Amino acid sequence: MELTDMDDRDKAKLTPARARELFRGGAVTPTAGFSRGHAQANLIAVPVEDAFDFLLFAQRNPKPCPLLGVLEPGQVSSELLTGGDIRTDLPSYRIYRDGELVDEVPDATGWWRDDMVSFLIGCSFTFESALLDNGVPVAHIEQNRNVPMYRTSIDTVPAGRFAGPLVVSMRPVPASQVADAVRITSRYPAVHGAPVHVGDPGAIGIPDLAHPDFGEAVDLPPGAVPVFWACGVTPQAVVMASRPALAISHSPGHMLVTDARDLQYQVP
Amino acid sequence: MELTDMDDRDKAKLTPARARELFRGGAVTPTAGFSRGHAQANLIAVPVEDAFDFLLFAQRNPKPCPLLGVLEPGQVSSELLTGGDIRTDLPSYRIYRDGELVDEVPDATGWWRDDMVSFLIGCSFTFESALLDNGVPVAHIEQNRNVPMYRTSIDTVPAGRFAGPLVVSMRPVPASQVADAVRITSRYPAVHGAPVHVGDPGAIGIPDLAHPDFGEAVDLPPGAVPVFWACGVTPQAVVMASRPALAISHSPGHMLVTDARDLQYQVP
Numbered sequence: 278m279e280l281t282d283m284d285d286r287d288k289a290k291l292t293p294a295r296a297r298e299l300f301r302g303g304a305v306t307p308t309a310g311f312s313r314g315h316a317q318a319n320l321i322a323v324p325v326e327d328a329f330d331f332l333l334f335a336q337r338n339p340k341p342c343p344l345l346g347v348l349e350p351g352q353v354s355s356e357l358l359t360g361g362d363i364r365t366d367l368p369s370y371r372i373y374r375d376g377e378l379v380d381e382v383p384d385a386t387g388w389w390r391d392d393m394v395s396f397l398i399g400c401s402f403t404f405e406s407a408l409l410d411n412g413v414p415v416a417h418i419e420q421n422r423n424v425p426m427y428r429t430s431i432d433t434v435p436a437g438r439f440a441g442p443l444v445v446s447m448r449p450v451p452a453s454q455v456a457d458a459v460r461i462t463s464r465y466p467a468v469h470g471a472p473v474h475v476g477d478p479g480a481i482g483i484p485d486l487a488h489p490d491f492g493e494a495v496d497l498p499p500g501a502v503p504v505f506w507a508c509g510v511t512p513q514a515v516v517m518a519s520r521p522a523l524a525i526s527h528s529p530g531h532m533l534v535t536d537a538r539d540l541q542y543q544v545p
Numbered sequence: 546m547e548l549t550d551m552d553d554r555d556k557a558k559l560t561p562a563r564a565r566e567l568f569r570g571g572a573v574t575p576t577a578g579f580s581r582g583h584a585q586a587n588l589i590a591v592p593v594e595d596a597f598d599f600l601l602f603a604q605r606n607p608k609p610c611p612l613l614g615v616l617e618p619g620q621v622s623s624e625l626l627t628g629g630d631i632r633t634d635l636p637s638y639r640i641y642r643d644g645e646l647v648d649e650v651p652d653a654t655g656w657w658r659d660d661m662v663s664f665l666i667g668c669s670f671t672f673e674s675a676l677l678d679n680g681v682p683v684a685h686i687e688q689n690r691n692v693p694m695y696r697t698s699i700d701t702v703p704a705g706r707f708a709g710p711l712v713v714s715m716r717p718v719p720a721s722q723v724a725d726a727v728r729i730t731s732r733y734p735a736v737h738g739a740p741v742h743v744g745d746p747g748a749i750g751i752p753d754l755a756h757p758d759f760g761e762a763v764d765l766p767p768g769a770v771p772v773f774w775a776c777g778v779t780p781q782a783v784v785m786a787s788r789p790a791l792a793i794s795h796s797p798g799h800m801l802v803t804d805a806r807d808l809q810y811q812v813p
Contacts, residue, residue, distance in 0.1 A: 325597075328597060329593075329596060329597040329600065332597065332600045332601065332604065333600065333615055333617070336600065336604070336612055336615055337614075337615070344604055346605075347601055347604055347605070349601065349704065349705065436617070437617065460813065463812060463813035464812070464813045466734070466812055466813075470812075471813070544731060544732070544734055544738075544812050544813065545728065545731035545732045545734075545739070545812065545813070
């Protein structure tokens with residue numbers, strides 16, 4: 278079946294291997310809704326000379342950069358994408374040279390270096406499923422938009438050459454369900470976990486919710502409180518600020534569909 | 546007050562900074578019971594050329610090697626030991642050259658290299674407090690012994706030059722409280738988390754509980770089930786198997802007393 282013939286139910290039922298095969302074959306689409314129940318991942322790959330610094334950066338910043346897996350220098354597959362190839366199995370890639378976005382491609386093989394180290398970082402799609410399953414509405418899904426993301430005035434903890442601002446995603450939550458949203462997402466530390474901030478956007482350096490730095494603005498329902506979670510786009514903001522010679526990431530929303538199940542990342 | 550004048554209550558009340566000052570001054574003692582409510586940490590330090598491999602090893606083996614902090618090459622202090630010095634502030638150190646234990650010293654400065662990277666790894670003292678607070682008995686504390694630890698037939702996930710067997714600690718738990726022990730420790734993934742095995746020691750390659758590879762055997766109370774947790778001694782077993790040129794660790798039981806609180810590591 279071709280991608281164009283698929284409805285949401287078909288996408289949800291695809292095995293991760295079959296979804297990756299479609300993307301490897303050239304299909305370019307956001308991955309929200311694919312292979313329901315399976316975790317998706319952010320990608321950031323850097324040459325080996327920057328890999329220790331980035332691994333340390335992730336260790337020191339587990340809320341924006343929870344690592345689901347790290348491939349060794351030169352490896353292009355792992356148990357998260359059995360039989361797959363990290364250079365081709367995502368729908369779309371962004372290429373950064375010296376911190377500048379220089380290309381966006383459906384196949385990163387042409388930009389790859391043999392010593393690239395790939396970092397796979399948890400994605401909030403996992404906890405959004407848990408929120409919905411628990412009756413907490415997710416506005417951007419209801420409004421059929423990409424989640425709004427913002428640079429903040431909160432600094433990440435630097436490591437070696439990497440430093441930069443924390444990026445957060447925002448979901449408006451009905452006041453009566455803020456506690457539920459905290460409780461539910463705190464059970465998923467591997468996919469950003471509990472919120473980093475609840476309430477006033479100005480307090481973390483966000484001047485206007487209507488103008489996100491990434492993604493799309495959402496309408497705030499009456500009585501909803503803006504709730505902010507650390508976001509997997511942070512590594513891209515940090516790459517832009519820290520300017521390594523080369524970095525390859527997924528395009529926002531165009532994630533790696535992994536073989537891992539969402540529930541593997543639930544604690545306790 | 547000198548260490549010799551202290552009873553358990555005095556040790557429990559020491560601030561972490563004061564405890565580290567005592568050890569820096571030459572006091573050599575196991576740290577169980579010091580600075581109650583504050584997390585203690587395992588240390589493993591390796592030269593920078595092995596640091597990426599070890600950091601990757603820890604990322605891939607979060608149950609035996611949950612990282613509380615990593616110091617950058619050459620750093621000897623961090624917010625986990627404010628104002629302290631990682632080379633002197635533990636009561637006792639073990640020195641490994643090419644995988645062989647060559648020295649045990651109260652001050653590691655003489656063995657230190659300027660490019661050492663120090664890894665601080667969570668310690669089960671944190672979840673033992675939680676077990677006791679919840680009414681689950683901890684046999685080795687009741688029997689006033691060191692916890693028994695065993696090499697297993699379970700392999701860790703290799704990373705670069707590091708590979709080796711998983712080491713586990715064992716606590717006998719009354720059958721009616723095994724579920725409680727799982728539930729409680731699973732809330733502390735940063736200090737080894739939930740057990741890796743419940744029941745038959747032979748199934749994970751342990752021939753005889755009476756002969757641990759590290760620590761001391763404990764008596765199994767009638768009706769108790771042996772429960773096995775991943776152990777922070779695993780890095781030392783891995784160093785012995787992988788033979789890096791130099792590694793410096795704490796002596797078993799002689800931990801770093803950190804400024805972090807146990808409860809910081811509780812989820813959700």
